[in-house]
Amino acid sequence: MGRRQTRYPIPVNELAKKRKAGQAEGEHTDTKTTTSAVVEAYDRQISRDICENVAILEKLLGNSDDVIFRHITIGNANQLPAVFILIDGLVDKDSLQESVMTPLMLWAKEIEAPAVTTPEAIRHLMSEHFLSFLEVKEKLTYPEIVADVLAAEAVLIVHGLNLAFVLGAKKWEHRAISDPATENLVRGPREGFNELMKVNVALVRRRVKDPQFRVKYLKLGKRSVTDCALLYLEDVANPVLVDEVKRRIDLINIDGILDSGYIEQFIQDTPYSPFPQVQYTERPDRVAAAILEGRVAIVSDGSPNALIAPATLTNFLPAPEDYYERWLLMTAIRIVRTASLLNSILLPSLYIAFLNFHQEIIPSRLVLAIAGARAGVPFSAVVEAFIMEFTFELLREAGIRLPAPIASTIGIVGGIIIGQAAVSAGLVSPVMVIVVALTAIGSFAIPSFNVALSIRILRFPLMLLSAMFGLYGLTAGGILIVMHLVTLKSFGVPYLSPIAPLTLSGLTDTMVRAPAWQHRLRPLMFRPRNKYRSAPSTSYFQGKRAMHEHGFEVAPLADGAAKEGSET
Amino acid sequence: MISVLSTSVLQPSFRNFLRWAGNGGWLPLTLAIVFGVAYVWLLLSLAKRFPKQSVAEYSSRVLGPIVGYPLVVLLVATFFLRGAFALRNMSEFFVAAILPETPISAVLIVMIVLVTYAIWSELEGIVRFNELATPLIIGSFILVFIGTMRLSIWNLLPVLNKGMHGLLPVFQSASSDLAIVSYILFIYPYLVDPQNAARVGSRHIVNAGLLLLFIYMNTVLSLGSHIGAALTWPYLVVTENIWLVERGEALFMVIWTLAAFIKTSFCLYTAALGISQLIPKVSLKWVGIVLIPLASYLALIPDDLPSAVAAYVLFNKYTLFIELAIPMVILLFAILRRMGGNSREQTSN
Secondary structure (H helix, E strand, O other): OOOOOOOOOHHHHHHHHHHHOOOOOOOOHHHHHHHHHHHOOOOOOOOOOOOOOOOOOOHOOOOOOOOOEEEEEOOOOOOOEEEEEEEEEEOOOOHHHHHHHHHHHHHHHHHHHHOOOHHHHHHHHHHHHHOOOEEEEEOEEEEEEEEHHHHOOEEEEEEOOOOOOEEEOOOOOOOOOOOOOOOOOOOOOOOOOOOHHHHHHHHHHOOOOOEEEEEEEEOOOOOOEEEEEEEEEOOOOOHHHHHHHHHHHHHHOOOOOOHHHHHHHHHOOOOOOOOOOEEEEEOHHHHHHHHHHHOEEEEEEEOOOEEEEOHHHHOOOOOOOOOOOOOOHHHHHHHHHHHHHHHHHHHHHHHHHHHHHOOHHHOHHHHHHHHHOOOOOOOOOOHHHHHHHHHHHHHHHHHHHHOOOHHHHHHHHHHHHHHHHHOOOOOOOOOHHHHHHHHHHHHHOOOHHHHHHHHHHHHHHHHHHHHHHHHHHHHHHHHHHHHHHOOOOOEEEOOOOOOOOOOHHHHOOOEEEOOHHHEOOOOHHHHHOEEEEEOOOOOHHHHHHHHHHEEOOOOEEEOOOOOOEEEO | OHHHHHHHHOOOHHHHHHHHHHHHHHHHHHHHHHHHHHHHHHHHHHHHHHHOOHHHHHHHHHHOOHHHHHHHHHHHHHHHHHHHHEEEEEEHHHHOOOOOOOHHHHHHHHHHHHHHHHHHHHHHHHHHHHHHHHHHHHHHHHHHHEEEEOHHHHHHOOOOOOOOOOOOHHHHHHHHHHHHHHHHHHHHHHOOOHHHHHHHHHHHHHHHHHHHHHHHHHHHHHHHHHHHHOOOOHHHHHHHHOOOOOOHHHHHHHHHHHHHHHHHHHHHHHHHHHHHHHHHOOOOOHHHHHHHHHHHHHHOOOOOOOHHHHHHHHHHHHHHHHHHHHHHHHHHHHHHHHHOOOHHHHHOO
16 A cells, blocks of 8 residues: 655556566556556547547557457448447446447438438437437546446447447446345344445435435545445534545545455554544444434445444444344343453453452452362463463454354364363363453454454453553553543544543443433534434423323224224 | 542551541641632632733743742642652552562553653543543542441541641641642643633532542541551551452552552643743653653652651642742732733733
8 A cells, every 4th residue: 555656657668668678577667657647648539530549449448358349330321330348247238239239230220311410410319319328428538438448337439429428337246235244133124235335325325315415426546446435414414524534535545445444544543543443334224323423424336344434432332233122121231242341351361460469359269269270280370361362362363264164163163172172181271261261252242343353452461461460550551541542533533432521411322222212412422513313302201291191092984983992 | 630639548648647637637638628729719810810821931921030930840840749759659559559579660660651651642631531530439439438347436536636736737738739739820721611710620629628538537437547547558458348349459459550640640741741831842742751750760769668758748748838839929929010810911911
């Protein structure tokens, strides 16, 4: 990934000479200047002569075998030469054939009419009558045509016209909409994003049918020219935030954007922090919820993960299903989840600290049991902990790379066998195996994979500090982590909002998930333009009182029979 | 302020409250709260005369550079020394309580790393961390109080068992601790809501003073002043005897570590801030980086705990005078010379 700027364009013929002279492979050549210089050299309007156009475009598009130049004549009496230029595999050939080629080649008799002699007349006839396609644009210059061909459009150039018709006939094989791979829910929608940006945008638009919903298209990557889209609600999202997101995206200078992860790494505030500052998700409902809060989503072509910014730590801990289930149950689940997070980062360190420094805290029976279990273990608690944690990390990484049927087997068998064998051999104590297992389960309970990853990494330095200084060292490590978190920002929003700085209204959606009717305000930490989700007077109790006062009656039907009984 | 003042229990001088005043220590502590509120008003009276400047900037104009700058340097030095003493006291406490085999310098090094990072994060980081830590600290003290096994009201009698002469040094010591609020003189220009500074400052002083009083009362009610005075860290013994967690004083190490970190980082940050305001071209962060090893060097100068305690008692004695006298003198001269406030001088600020 580089941001280097080029200075001197190298002419194509000189480059060819160097290659012939046997310039060493791998020697740095500034390919950016080579390619763009060639294209920029032809930055002018196309010619009326189709042969010249074809020659130039063949040169610009290179010798790729998947670039098709299909020459046709329009009309059935050899009237007008034309050429289709497209890339095999990226274009809907069937619809092109049916809707464009056949009519042009076989039925376009009007083109032979004596009146149709001027370029304007030809152009009018083509665009208004023959090209029966929904998306038809006209492009004038060679670089534009090259860009469109590479972007999977089909281009038609007609002899006599100094413009090209670009037909929106994109079609390629892609994955169907399926369950999100990494964000499974018990209750909630089961649609997940796929790799097509337009499909993903449509999935979000279906959920936010607001006229203020905005989609701004961008192209990122000098060579990949990846389509991206910015999604937000114009009357809710803070315009400063939207501008800042756009500004950071515009600053991205890279060859290719192959996944939204590339964008995330460029736009985050602190790249050296282990904590993520931009959220990603495969779920359109999550993106829609974020947009309704006043945040901005970024969807990238080729990636099933949409980015959401800004993101605070409290955005990474809830799961989407927290809002689909009853509030009381989900509050309990959130408390469990928070305990899991603390467990996954602190448990091994606490084990080391208590065993090495503060045995007096452990109840007598338990400390005797642990001492008995560790009787034959040749290593100290610290070494034991590191061995087991490292082994588990190995198993976890191996499980990700393996095919699904083998991975689960390896995970179970490897974990059980390695754990059991290690205990039997006296290398580790059973207590340590339990600690590691609980730690791992705790990290799996964290909904966000990237935060879970951060926790996994931070566990090891904390274990080291515990081994050196006991609870004092563990506390010192915790202080460092918390100090880092309080200074971290995501697009200007403090990372620990709404806890620090404290925002009371924001606490209704942190560890406790308040009932839905109490979520009247949007998260104020994102400074939305419109801070009310619903009318301030709306409340559950007001609604219930209204029902009680006015009764619940169904008007009788026309024939006099009531459909349902009434209740007061 | 609560977090900063809660480290008073870590200071060996805390037992002096019991040694000097016995059962009557609550009286000078209460008076110290009143003094603290009055002191806040004094500080804000001065700060409001020069709302866009810190004391480092206007002292030289009010008193002249020959007198003004050294006074501010003296003020900065009090914070620097507070930080150094906090480092030493905290290290002694942890070594005595939970890390008997660990050299004191190792404990100090860990705290130095933390304080360095805190100063690098600047005031916002320290304040946000304080925001998170304060409820934990208050909660832990309440927990200790609830869990203390034997609380006997009779331990408070007779009230003035040590007579009246011990009350003054307690008052002095507690007031000196509360006088840390003089940091307002350095940070007043950066306050978002200076109009409410008096109300907020007074509230914080009262809360901090009440916490000190609460801790003192808990100690006396639990152990009695005679036993408490014989111990180096009486409150540590209180935490060892709570029914909620058996021998749970190690868990409270977490709280002490938090409190010690906040106090040390806050004091050294204020010292670094003062120096960077005195010498505008110098970056605060780098001043802090330089001050920290100096503070730790100073912290290790006393060879043993009794020497460190004696040095701290002496420091406390004179710090109060310095921190009271300097703002009073500057305010007096500002009034006499009609500088600041609505004067022409203020307009030119």
